[in-house]
Amino acid sequence: MHRFAFVIHPVDVKRDAARKYPIAKYLPERWVEQILRRKEPMVVSRITGIRSLTGVTTEGWFIGCPLSPRMMLSLPLDFVYQKIIRCGQIAQELGAEIIGLGAFTSVVGDGGITIAKNLDIAVTTGNSYTVATAIEAAVLGAEKMGIQITDATIAVVGATGSIGRTCAEALAPQAKAMLLLGRDAARLEPIAEQLRPIARGSVRVSTDLPRELPTADVIITVTSAVDAVIYPQDLKSGAVVVDVARPRDVSVRVARERDDVLVVEGGLVEVPGEVDFGFDFGFPPRMAYACMSETMMLALEGRIENFTLGKEVSLQQVQITQELARKHGFRLAGFRSFERALTDAEVEAIRERARRAVAV
Known part of the structure; x- marks a missing residue:
């Protein structure tokens, strides 16, 4: 089995931080961001139950990067890179072979290239299937x-x-x-x-x-x-x-x-199998973002490689993810x-x- 990880981070700062720290909903947004800045990346949950139409299975982890979009755009780039790289290192330690960069972690800087150079596992932004x-x-x-x-x-x-x-x-x-x-x-x-x-x-x-x-x-x-x-x-x-x-x-x-x-x-994509994300990010059961799904399908396929990186996505990459989606059972939700x-x-x-x- 090839395992994966995926980086998530708070998008709506108060709402998303409150999923882990309920007190956040009562604090000013800037206060929450100051608290998050001092936090280290962490394992948010284990993901199980993903089963391809071919019978192959995979499992993985959500790794939390404690930075909001505003923080990623305003803080020094090296500081942001180090937080994301640490997410990848945690994934490596857990046994993941490929990691996906979610939301703004795929946008900041050079679109994952620097992150990939600093890790010993494969990296994708998930933008092709998006x-x-x-x-x-x-x-x-x-x-x-x-x-x-x-x-x-x-x-x-x-x-x-x-x-x-x-x-x-x-x-x-x-x-x-x-x-x-x-x-x-x-x-x-x-x-x-x-x-x-x-x-x-x-x-x-x-x-x-x-x-x-x-x-x-x-x-x-x-x-x-x-x-x-x-x-x-x-x-x-x-x-x-x-x-x-x-x-x-x-x-x-x-x-x-x-x-x-x-x-x-x-x-938004329906993931094959009896999936348990171990974390409520606001979707019905078995649903995930396409960028998450790209990471999962690459693990199912055993394509442990840097797949979608940088500031360009080719139509060939898009076509490959469409083919992998059909093969493994991912579909628009x-x-x-x-x-x-x-x-x-x-x-x-x-x-x-x-x-x-x-x-x-």
Whole structure:
């Protein structure tokens, strides 16, 4: 059996820290961050019961890195690296052969390259399978909302990142128009130039989300922002938004104020077997993020290698994870929106409200 580990960290500082330290919910966020800064990485739980369709099994551990997204962006990079490396060393000591970097631990610095150089086990960010599931969710969501991808304007928010860029590359040959959004037009334009020869329609870039997002039919958003970047007024009726970012890019106000748009959390996967994660991170049984699932499927396959690292994800890597997912029994876990499951009836109701809003 090949064993794995996966690094998790508090995304919503007070909520997530309170899962381990209940008093955290009563303290100011800055106080909680100061306490976390002095904590060492630790084993959060043991993961058991993962069984492939092939009969192969694996098990692993969640390793907790006591840093929030804001802390990772503001603290010295070497300090952050050392915390993540220590997570990997703990994994090595436990017997893991590969470790996945979750949420901001996969974003900070050079996307896992430095971490891999300082460990004797394999490392992956999980971004390849995250791309695969984001695209699958976008296409399925569009279908359920009556949107033909070939007639759609597709926006990618955070298009300069590894996940966003590859999502755009995969969808450009299908979409009527592609809209690449980010903070830096100078970094967006070279990506657009690479896509134009393969794109079915136009490819535009912009840094103005409030002006451009209302033109999009389908949106994949995957920034590294600490706070929300998409608000109720930014979305057209009937739009589909796949929010892959952690913390989420879409403001919770959208859930309260826009019942005519479909917002789904990207990258949620059903894991094969009778899985016990040993830790409640807010999902129903057997569900995990795609980045976690990539780490698990690599262990099941015995591919003990640095797989997805750095700031680029290739379509070949995405295809490999899709093949491994089918082989071992990982699949998209339906739609969830703002931490709750969406039924087909609820999606149909959103579609009907959008239809009425457009008709007015």
